[in-house]
Each structure stands twice: as structure tokens, then as C-alpha cells.
Amino acid sequence: MKIIYKILMITIGALIFSLGLNAFTIANSLAEGGFTGIAILLHYLYELPTGWVILILNIPLFFIARMFLGKEFLLYTIFGTVLVSVFIELTANVRLPTDDLLLAALYAGVTTGLGLGIIFRNGATTAGADIIARIMQKYFGVSLGQTIFAIDILVIATSALFLGNRIAMYSLVGLFITSRVIDFVQEGAYSAKAVIIISNQSKEITEKIINNLGRGTTLLQGRGGYTGNDKDVLLCVINRSEVVQIKNLVQSIDENAFVIVSDVREVLGEGFAK
Missing domain, CATH: 3.30.70.120 (Alpha-Beta Plaits)
Known part of the structure; x- marks a missing residue:
């Protein structure tokens, strides 16, 4: 029953994350951090399918993670990443554009943070920067937060070159809200x-x-x-x-x-x- 519950919750989290990404982030041409941000930028520049690009970028990391991280963690992560990729494509037409980019960034942060928080709380990730961060922590003592933050800043800075500083700044607001919501979901509402x-x-x-x-x-x-x-x-x-x-x-x-x-x-x- 515990495994079924985890699979169900990871599925729900992946769906919420995908809806938030399409409805608010992509619909309003905002940027994102990590490997998801790279996939979104490639989508803007070359109209590549975001979901499938995320999956392709993560495939090499699955092989690396197999050597360094636990089997259970890897299986749940592969499951979560594949679901996110599929759901992003299935909900690609869900768009809620708005002229208020701050509002879009806030809604994007809340929805993607809620989805990721549910995924993380049930023992999975969406791969990408998280796998790299776990390897850096295990073998070099670098904290998860430092590695993920560095990757996010690098991706956002790259996005700023193509999308402009204004989009990048609003995207940073969304990233901050995402991180706060992830913490809230993982730590529980019973503070x-x-x-x-x-x-x-x-x-x-x-x-x-x-x-x-x-x-x-x-x-x-x-x-x-x-x-x-x-x-x-x-x-x-x-x-x-x-x-x-x-x-x-x-x-x-x-x-x-x-x-x-x-x-x-x-x-x-x-x-x-x-």
C-alpha cells in the first residue's frame, strides 16, 4: 500500500508541476531554473517539445545516478521524470497568459513548487540538477542548496541573454516562491x-x-x-x-x-x- 500511495502522490505532483509550467511559466514566456529551464529556453528558441527535451537531457544522468545513488531513489526519480515529461506534452495547450508578469511568476512559483514538493516528499525528484547536487554532496561535501542554486542562476543568466533582463528578474521571483512552497510541503503543514x-x-x-x-x-x-x-x-x-x-x-x-x-x-x- 505504501508503494501504491507513493506512486499516486508522485503522479499527482507531476501533473500539478506540469500544469503550472505550461499554464503560467511557458504561457507568459518566463524562464525556469535547472534542466527544465534549459528545455524551456530551447522551446522558445527552436520550438522543441519541452517535455521530451527534459527527458533526453536527463537520460545520461540516470546512468550516472545508477552508479552513485540508491536503486529505490533512482527508480522513483525515473518514474517522476518520465511522468513530468509526458504530462508537460499532454497539457501543452493549457495556457493562461496575462499582462501582469508578477502575477504569472507568483502563480508559477506556487503551482510548480506544490508539484515538486509532493514529488520530493514521496522519495522522488525530477532528476536534472537534483541528481548532480546529490552527487556533489555525497562526494565533495557541497550542500544540495548551493549546487542547485548555482545551476539555477547559470540557467537564468543564460536565459536573460535571449529573453531580456525583465523576464529574468520576474523568473527569479517565481524561483524564490517555488523554493518556499517546496519547503512548506516537505516540512508539513503541522508546524x-x-x-x-x-x-x-x-x-x-x-x-x-x-x-x-x-x-x-x-x-x-x-x-x-x-x-x-x-x-x-x-x-x-x-x-x-x-x-x-x-x-x-x-x-x-x-x-x-x-x-x-x-x-x-x-x-x-x-x-x-x-
Whole structure:
């Protein structure tokens, strides 16, 4: 069932990405990063089919990835890349041109980012720069982000020579939105807050949190750096909507409590995402 679910989600992601690319990026003559950007530029210059060019460009990388990366990752990546190529051609006539290039860039960023995020979250990629980035990270210690960013900038800069600086600048806006949406999809919508409480009344605060908020807590052993005294450090993960409640609760018990509230990018487990 897990494999079927992944295949289904990769298919949905590939379709959303392809629709966004055709409806907003290509329809408004915007540029794109990576191997997709190269294929789009060749489409603009020579009217080559974008989907099939993406597939042809990635075939050599599949053989390289086979030697350096895992079999499961490679199979899912080939599946995702082929689907993207096919869907791009099937949705080639879906066009939503607009005179507002900023609006087009924003919609392109959201839709392509959503599609890619779903694909990445289910263990696949659309090959291209991502395979190169993974190899660079594995053997040369270069981060994924640095390699992908460098390739994207190179492709966008090349596109600017043919399409103009204005198109390139709007395209960079779309790329930024794409990256933010990818992060959001991969990290999950169940972002929360982590609360660290240092208090002499930690046991009473723990009971109140459990009884009033229904949240679990963890007591960690700590020691004051100045006094050297042992203290309990209370750790609790809550929803964003519960921040005010827990602060008021702590203050009602110990006004001198030391409270740290920080962002949690993703939470898995009881009470949050499974």
C-alpha cells in the first residue's frame, strides 16, 4: 500500500508541476531554473517539445545516478521524470497568459513548487540538477542548496541573454516562491511551537499543562550555570494557538519562570501529524 500511495502522490505532483509550467511559466514566456529551464529556453528558441527535451537531457544522468545513488531513489526519480515529461506534452495547450508578469511568476512559483514538493516528499525528484547536487554532496561535501542554486542562476543568466533582463528578474521571483512552497510541503503543514520552561515549580506546571491543555511534557535534568543547583527543564510541543494559554498558565504559577518559545518546522507523533 505504501508503494501504491507513493506512486499516486508522485503522479499527482507531476501533473500539478506540469500544469503550472505550461499554464503560467511557458504561457507568459518566463524562464525556469535547472534542466527544465534549459528545455524551456530551447522551446522558445527552436520550438522543441519541452517535455521530451527534459527527458533526453536527463537520460545520461540516470546512468550516472545508477552508479552513485540508491536503486529505490533512482527508480522513483525515473518514474517522476518520465511522468513530468509526458504530462508537460499532454497539457501543452493549457495556457493562461496575462499582462501582469508578477502575477504569472507568483502563480508559477506556487503551482510548480506544490508539484515538486509532493514529488520530493514521496522519495522522488525530477532528476536534472537534483541528481548532480546529490552527487556533489555525497562526494565533495557541497550542500544540495548551493549546487542547485548555482545551476539555477547559470540557467537564468543564460536565459536573460535571449529573453531580456525583465523576464529574468520576474523568473527569479517565481524561483524564490517555488523554493518556499517546496519547503512548506516537505516540512508539513503541522508546524508548531516548542516551549522550554525552567522553573522551581516545574511539577505543578507539568500537571496544569497535562490537565488544562491535554499536552504531554518531558522533564529534562538541568543545572544552573551560576548557582550549580539542579533544576528540572520542562519541554512541551504545542500548537501555535496554544502559545498564549501556556504562557498565562506558567505565569499564574511562577512569575519568575524562564520560558523559551521557538518554532518547530515539523512534528510527527501523537497529537500531531502521523
